[in-house]
Amino acid sequence: MQYQVFVQSHPENKFIASIVGIPNSIVEGRTKEEAIALAKAALETQLASGELVTIEVGKERSQQQIDPWLKHMGIFASDPTFDDFLAEVAAYRQQVSEQEVFE
Structure with missing residues (x-):
């Protein structure tokens, strides 16, 4: 260095x-x-007895100001039922799509 x-x-x-x-x-x-x-x-x-590290300041805050939904990313990462929820959503969407075709 x-x-x-x-x-x-x-x-x-x-x-x-x-x-x-x-x-x-x-x-x-x-x-x-x-x-x-x-x-x-x-x-x-x-x-x-120590080390130099590089940190980034302010980028996370500015990213959240650009997209306020970023703070919610990953909140279901440890939820064991989330995959079941997504499957139910996909099944419901499929059912609605099929109903729209027949109407």
């Missing part, structure tokens, strides 16, 4: 490096290379 490191020269003859987007990842070194190496070590330490 690649991470961006922001390196800044400090007036006290030191360099400060921080990993972009990672909180608490600020290190100091005597040289630019040392600061980068320390930043890499700090990131490796943080990643050893």
Whole structure:
């Protein structure tokens, strides 16, 4: 994986490096290379005890605003009688269709 490191020269003859987007990842070194190496070590330490994940925010809400029926999707997924219900609906539709043909 690649991470961006922001390196800044400090007036006290030191360099400060921080990993972009990672909180608490600020290190100091005597040289630019040392600061980068320390930043890499700090990131490796943080990643050893945690992980970076990607989340999506707002898409679900906007999808529900587009189609309000989405919040009802899957509500019968664990209902053991739902397949029987669908069979009854299909039989009723078939019966109505046959009656319309004869009328």
